[in-house]
Amino acid sequence: MKIMVTGGAGFIGSHVVDKYIAEGHKVTVVDNLFTGEEQNINPSAKFYLMDIRSNLLEEVFKIEKPEIVNHHAAQISVPASVEDPLFDAGVNILGLLNLLQYSVKYMVKKIIFISSGGAIYGEADVFPTPEDYPLRPSSPYAISKLISEYYLNFYKKQYGIDFTVLRYANIYGPRQVPHGEAGVVSIFIEKLLKGESPTIYFHDGEPDGMTRDYCYVEDVVKANLFALEKGSGEIFNIGTGKGTLTKELYRNILNLIRVSGYAKEAIYDEPHRGPARPGDIKKSCIDIKKAQNLLGWKPEHNLLSGLENTLKWFLAKHSTE
Numbered sequence: 001m002k003i004m005v006t007g008g009a010g011f012i013g014s015h016v017v018d019k020y021i022a023e024g025h026k027v028t029v030v031d032n033l034f035t036g037e038e039q040n041i042n043p044s045a046k047f048y049l050m051d052i053r054s055n056l057l058e059e060v061f062k063i064e065k066p067e068i069v070n071h072h073a074a075q076i077s078v079p080a081s082v083e084d085p086l087f088d089a090g091v092n093i094l095g096l097l098n099l100l101q102y103s104v105k106y107m108v109k110k111i112i113f114i115s116s117g118g119a120i121y122g123e124a125d126v127f128p129t130p131e132d133y134p135l136r137p138s139s140p141y142a143i144s145k146l147i148s149e150y151y152l153n154f155y156k157k158q159y160g161i162d163f164t165v166l167r168y169a170n171i172y173g174p175r176q177v178p179h180g181e182a183g184v185v186s187i188f189i190e191k192l193l194k195g196e197s198p199t200i201y202f203h204d205g206e207p208d209g210m211t212r213d214y215c216y217v218e219d220v221v222k223a224n225l226f227a228l229e230k231g232s233g234e235i236f237n238i239g240t241g242k243g244t245l246t247k248e249l250y251r252n253i254l255n256l257i258r259v260s261g262y263a264k265e266a267i268y269d270e271p272h273r274g275p276a277r278p279g280d281i282k283k284s285c286i287d288i289k290k291a292q293n294l295l296g297w298k299p300e301h302n303l304l305s306g307l308e309n310t311l312k313w314f315l316a317k318h319s320t321e
């Protein structure tokens with residue numbers, strides 16, 4: 001199949017590209033390298049250094065004629081979306097519309113859209129949270145993902161373009177960038193390997209801190225593979241269905257680093273505490289039964305095996321730096 005992956009130089013998108021290529025698909029990557037890195041791009045993919053909002057994108061559709069558009073490119077930061085909702089909406093909503101318009105014109109069959117199961121339900125009170133739970137997005141980022149889902153419905157009804165939405169939990173793994181505020185696993189690993197103490201954020205009156213559903217990137221990639229053929233017009237949570245407290249995550253990572261022998265003297269048992277950032281929700285953990293039943297997908301890694309693989313990758317990176 002001919003597949004365009006937007007955001008294919010980024011953390012998750014680049015793993016999806018690798019898998020599609022390994023499965024024999026012809027892949028085009030569109031990425032402006034805003035947060036992505038050229039070294040992540042599979043050499044067998046055709047790369048266009050381009051913004052998804054650009055008119056030049058039409059040329060890429062004309063030349064490459066993708067049958068599927070897998071849309072990973074996005075402004076991904078919740079705090080940044082609170083600070084600058086116009087920028088967030090520009091990339092996440094107008095960027096999607098630009099892609100959809102060319103997808104109609106150049107007869108794309110299906111869009112695989114990446115939404116957020118960690119943000120779109122807001123502060124839920126049912127855990128794990130299923131797809132049909134009332135949506136209460138509590139940040140511009142989450143709103144832009146929800147509006148995107150509405151647009152996909154519209155384009156399917158109006159123009160017959162199929163879609164599958166994958167609402168990701170908190171994804172972690174090799175290539176996740178440890179700076180900024182996204183990617184707590186990579187931030188903790190990098191800090192601890194440097195002998196620095198990371199910060200764990202807490203909401204007022206929540207002494208145990210936040211809970212997240214951590215899913216290993218290799219598992220997520222498989223969902224993108226299955227979505228090529230299945231899940232027509234459907235929305236799926238992609239996570240593990242298990243919640244982990246941030247401080248539990250920290251302990252697990254700290255233990256693995258100690259076992260690896262790379263622990264620095266200065267590693268603290270007690271990380272710094274900080275106040276929750278704008279848009280941070282307290283608890284998120286998503287129900288994955290629908291993906292199990294309709295996509296035939298389930299995660300194969302548990303938290304420990306995923307963290308072990310991730311740490312291995314960071315250690316290898318450190319040894320070559």
Ligand SMILES: NC(=O)c1ccc[n+]([C@@H]2O[C@H](COP(=O)([O-])OP(=O)(O)OC[C@H]3O[C@@H](n4cnc5c(N)ncnc54)[C@H](O)[C@@H]3O)[C@@H](O)[C@H]2O)c1
Pocket residue numbers: 006007008009010011012013030031032033034035036037050051052053071072073074075076091095114115116117118167168169170171172
């Ligand atoms: N990482 C997670 O836990 C998580 C959770 C839920 C949803 N998601 C979604 O998964 C997708 C990928 O996220 P990621 O964690 O790999 O982040 P990432 O920042 O590594 O990837 C995003 C990619 O999009 C590119 N990009 C950004 N703006 C662009 C633009 N205007 N034009 C072209 N390319 C642009 C970036 O350069 C980058 O390569 C995003 O849609 C994100 O919202 C991620």
